[in-house]
Amino acid sequence: MKPIIIIGSGMAGYTLAREFRKLNKEQPLVMISADDAASYAKPTLSNALAGQKHPDQIALANAEKMSQQLNMQILQHAWVEAIHATTHQIQVLHNGQQQQLEYDKLILAVGADPIRLNIAGDRGNDLYAVNCLDEYRAFREKLAQSNHKRVLILGAGLIGCEFANDLQHTDHQVTVVDLAPQVLARLLPTHVADQFQHDLEQIGIKFILGTTVQSIEQEQQHYRVNLANQQHCEADIILSAIGLQPRLALAKQAQLNTSRGIITNQQLATNQADIFAIGDCAEVNGMLLPYVMPLMQQARALAKTLNGEETAVHYPAMPIAVKTPAAPLTLLPIADNIIVEWQTEHFEDGLLSTATDADGRLRGFVLLGATAAKQRLSLSKQVPDLLPLPLHLQPSAG
Template sequence: MHPMIIIGSGMAGYTLAREFRKLNAEQELVMICADDAVNYAKPTLSNALVGNKAPEQIGLGDAAKMSAQLNMRIETHTWVKSIDAEKHELILERDGQESTQQYSKLILAVGANPIRLAIAGDASDAIHVVNSLIDYRAFRESLAQKANKRVVILGAGLIGCEFANDLQNTGHDVTVIDLAPQPLGRLLPNHVAEAFKQNLEETGIQFVLGTTVEKVSKHSDASYEVTLANGQHLFADVVLSAIGLQPNIAVAKEAGIQTSRGVMTNTLLETNLADVYALGDCAEVNGTLLPYVMPLMQQARALAKTLAGQTTTVHYPAMPVAVKTPAAPLTVLPAPIDVEVNWETEELDDGMIAKALDAENTLRGFVLLGPTAGKQRLTLTKLVPDLIPAQV
């Protein structure tokens, strides 16, 4: 029998391997990844400075340790060039050499890639993105080399705001730029976004909204000049792009696997091709793309059971997201995008509770800003219907 193969060594790939090994210790398991396969939790990157964690302290285990722990062969620095689903075969490339690998089941845990804006200027290639521990190491090296501490962040979404908070709390001078008129534009109603922004501004973070970066140029003393579309000029020692992620669908698409925003699966996490599954940031389950930790855990547990012979659909209960911005503690449960909601807000001394109610007055999502509001998380979560119900 051919091995079961996981493509990708991120949280999704490792969590699935761990869950599968609880159920089946013997089945041959192979992980293929383009990097060094160090196991780490990606969410820890955006608050590692405050936690005083150096990049080398973030890894939980290298490929050798993980291979032994999970009884799994790990092929590092290996690219999947193509998938032949009919033959159940992969074409791999390593060190310029091609090889083939047969599989019995194939799991795509290929994650998402940072969206890169086309930015002019002779320093556009100096813009950092942080989507891996390797990226993060390079970012921290840049920070350490600069005498000044001015950081410009492109993108006021979840990751941009978390990094801004982490950098500002560790003595950096942070400016966040976004084309949207507010931070966390896709997650928060306007009035909550405004209060969230004010809380972050009180720590010294500056926001420049409603505009975008046109050019990043080299300036004297190893700094950069950032030119905005509104005519403003900013000076930075390090520039970080955090404008979002796009599921990595290229290899899947080429193989004839159905894709939309992500790799499309049903609630068994099956793609349209036999014995090919997807999970994690690349997976669009029943039309829903949720690139967060809790959905990933739900997927891994369900898929591990299915792969071990107990067919199990994924269950999505209401899964709030905690935003790591201690200056403005925030918990968000986004309402489904296809549901029209009205917002009902309760003001508190240290924040607010905003509830998203549908036409039937059912709670479909919420935003909790501040420490007191945060205590309502469990109570409110129980009131929100499942996104994908459990199958009995």
């Protein structure tokens, strides 16, 4: 029996393997990983400092343990160099040797890479980006140097704000720079962004918005960071958190359709037979959602499909909890191309903002503070599904 091969050992790959094994104990499974294939939750990286977690404590299990748990062969430090869709084969470089592996079904769970800026200056490349445990370990090693207390973060999005909160709570001095005029520019209405920023500033985080980094120069034992607005600031270490871009090179080589991500239908199938995509690299019905809850929905659906029960992925309302304890924030983003009107209720410790469309339907919300957070579940139930099941798969009214 030919195996199901999963390319990638991140949360998407391992979650799919777990869900599939709940349904099928016998089908051969192979996972191919470019790193050591340790299993860990990537979202824990942005709050591990305050949680006093050493990088060596973040991994939940190594490849050997995961292989035993899931009855799965795992190839560590292996690279898929080519996919031959017509013959259902992949070309793999492992331990210095070229191998041809046949597959029954192939799943791309290849994730995304941090976006890299081309910054001028003699230290324009001295930026850390954290998108995996190995990168986080390198960042922490640099951070551990006693004189490295001033941290500059490029990007005031989810990851930038989470790292800023985590670092500021561990005696670092954090400055966040973003080209957008507000924090979480793609996710929050301006009035909520202003309050969220104010709450983070109260613990000492400094924001410089509406500009970007022009150059980075070495100045004695630290960096001089020159901004496009003619300001400059000093930093001991610089973290880039300006976003991710799906890894598409392998998909393009295999002639899979791509846009922002690897294009799939609602069954997570690509345009090539028996090849699927899942996780941060997958653009499902035009939606690219690099968050945990969509990933879980994808894994459950695809596991059933791989086990012979073709299943469409379903996206209910999936709020995002931002890990910023200084300003507890939960948000349900508004789908693209929907015009909404915001209404806000203020509390002593925050606010609740709801977004309704022209027909009065709730389309999204933002909860800031502990009081507002209590309404998360009741509000989520009122929002239409982001990706409903196809009509023929929906339960009948009777």
